[in-house]
Amino acid sequence: MKSIFSTCAQDSKRLLTNALFWVLTATLVVIVLVVDLALPKELASGGVTPLTWNAPADAAFGTPALSEEALREAVRKGDAVGFLFGEDGLTIVHPGFSEKSLNIYVLELMRDGFTPVEVVSLDAQAKEIPLNLRLTPIFIAFEALMVGFILGGALMLAEKQDGTVRALRVSPFPVSSYIIAKTLLFSLIGTLYASLICVFTVGFSINWGLFLPLSFIGTAVFTMIGLAYTSPFRDMSGWFFSMIALLSINMLPVISYTSPAFTPFWMRLIPSYPMLMVYRAAMFGGSVDWVYTVVALGAWGIVSYLLARIFVARKHLKGAGV
Amino acid sequence: MIQVNQVFHDYEGKGKCAVSDITFSVESGSIFGFLGPSGAGKSTIQNIMTGLLPIQKGEVLYDGKSVRHLNTGFFNQIGVSFEQNNLYSSLTGLENLKYHAALFSVPTVNPMELLERVGLREDANKRVSNYSKGMRQRLTFARSLINKPQYLFLDEPTSGLDPKTAVGIRELILEQKARGAAVFLTTHSMELADALSDTVAFLYGGVIAAMDTPEALKRVYGKREVRVVYREGEEERERAIPLDDKAALSAMLTTADVVKLHSQEATLEEIFLRVTGKELTA
Incomplete structure (x- = not known):
């Protein structure tokens, strides 16, 4: 334990002289300013996808859903508004829109010759989420949770460049302790960053019991993936550009976050997907698919640790008690 | 005791060994000098001995193991001072030693005491990025002693140091030998x-070209003669x-106007040149 805490302490001192650390910290401030000042609040429910079921051929709006249940599930998640065409007429299913927002849809429908016979809210507690706040989970997932991936990798590369990794290799510092030390430090920093972004944008009124553990676990997973990924690299040049490619793949769930109708199975395998969904629930309310979330995050936790252990041992701390 | 038995290492696996058939031992409480020019294979052997390189062929034993x-626990007994100093430059000298001490699960030396011994006490709280090359070298050396190692690996420990500091480092190395470390x-x-x-080995071209105590090597490769400079009239002759030839020596000393006497004992440098045909610094 002494070696783990000592490594955390010295890594945090090293971070203060690392340019990337200050870049990420400045990015945090920029994100808060953009969300609070630059992104529009008025486009309420922006990004909500209109889904239809059993729509007649002349209905020129919305995307046909795969099934009525799929439509209701997408609406329940808060990212779609549904138009169910039944024998009795048209029913609008929404995740809790305001009357004002609903009127926009009703007017558009009437212009197309349809009159809704029923309006159903699937979440009476749900409140309309302004666009700028709706994007906050994305910023958190791809900035705050990534600090471990980026900064952990940067510290590892610095260890290679200044040769300190050679001293670690001939010390009794186990690979597991090395991974735990880095993961612990960056999980705390990631949680702090995520909390700061949330507090300065959405505010204090969120489900912290969900938000804090998710931030900690999410940063831990990405830190360990970052340690594994960085281990084979010797310097920043090759690492940085390939890292951007990897992080781009990790950002794909943003598509499903903003357009839930497009959630193929493979999207749910990307680690950022469950994190985005749980962040939304933690910050704005709504349901969480607990089975999927626990299984996905648990599996990624185990996989990322095993990857980190293998790659850090073989490619970074080779020889030191592998 | 460290035993290195018939160690070979081929980096590329193409049959061209960087080191071949290396065999020697380092007794506890002794210093083994490993000499050779750059590229001779010294680092390869040290890396194999410290576990940084896997053993391909041969064996390295620490007290029979x-x-x-x-x-991992074995590294509690090892200390390594690298030639290229590898320190956390954003930390102070004291922080570097404290951090390294925390990695060990055996009693460690007080970092300030070590800094004092290597002449860095007053610079203990300076960032290493502000240290000179010599100061970094001393700190790297001090770090290798933090865990009172039983097996101490020193790579050019006095390189670039002023004579006074180098003497201090030598004393510290001898202290490690005196407390029973294999150096x-x-x-x-x-x-x-x-x-x-206590023993030196000359490594050249990946093989040990000669190995013995310094005295024995000097006996074997040196000339058992004395060069006498004496005055004859106004001229100096040699x-x-x-x-x-005790009689000739005695006669010279008693009859001639002797100016200088030089024993013709070979230096290790000359022995290396004679054994390998190359300068050590080549």
Whole structure:
């Protein structure tokens, strides 16, 4: 334990002289300013996808859903508004829109010759989420949770460049302790960053019991993936550009976050997907698919640790008690 | 005791060994000087001995236990001072030692005491990025002693140091030997190796070209003669007299106006040149 805490302490001192650390910290401030000042609040429910079921051929709006249940599930998640065409007429299913927002849809429908016979809210507690706040989970997932991936990798590369990794290799510092030390430090920093972004944008009124553990676990997973990924690299040049490619793949769930109708199975395998969904629930309310979330995050936790252990041992701390 | 038995290492696996058939041992409480020019294979051997490189062929034993089967805890007994100093430059000298001490699960030396011994006490709280090359070298050396290692690997420990500081470092190395550590000293400095080593080995082209105590090597490769400079009239003349020719030596000393006497004992540098045909610094 002494070696783990000592490594955390010295890594945090090293971070203060690392340019990337200050870049990420400045990015945090920029994100808060953009969300609070630059992104529009008025486009309420922006990004909500209109889904239809059993729509007649002349209905020129919305995307046909795969099934009525799929439509209701997408609406329940808060990212779609549904138009169910039944024998009795048209029913609008929404995740809790305001009357004002609903009127926009009703007017558009009437212009197309349809009159809704029923309006159903699937979440009476749900409140309309302004666009700028709706994007906050994305910023958190791809900035705050990534600090471990980026900064952990940067510290590892610095260890290679200044040769300190050679001293670690001939010390009794186990690979597991090395991974735990880095993961612990960056999980705390990631949680702090995520909390700061949330507090300065959405505010204090969120489900912290969900938000804090998710931030900690999410940063831990990405830190360990970052340690594994960085281990084979010797310097920043090759690492940085390939890292951007990897992080781009990790950002794909943003598509499903903003357009839930497009959630193929493979999207749910990307680690950022469950994190985005749980962040939304933690910050704005709504349901969480607990089975999927626990299984996905648990599996990624185990996989990322095993990857980190293998790659850090073989490619970074080779020889030191592998 | 460290035993290195018939070690070979081929980096590319193409049959061209960087080191071949290396065999020697380092007794506890002794200093083994490992001498050779750059590229001779010194680092390869040290890396194999410290577990940084896997053993391909041969064996390295620490008190009879193979390095292949040693666990992480074994590194509690090792200290390594690298030639290229590898320190956390954004931390102070004291922080570097404190951090390294925290990695060990055995009693460690007070970092300030070590800094005092290597002349860095007053610079303990300076960032290493502000240290000179010599100061970094001393800190790297101090770090290798933090865990009172039983097996100490020193790579050019006095390189770039001023004579006074180098003497202090030599004393510290001898203290490690006195407390029973097995010291593996890699150096270009024949003077340092001669002054400290109980045994020296010359590594050249990946093989050990000669190995013995410095005295034995000097006996074998040196000339047993005395070169006498004496005055004859206004001129200075020179004559070599074999040490076995006691009569001639006695006559010279009693009858001639002797100016200088030089024993013709070979230096390690000369022995290396004679054994390998190359300068050590080549």
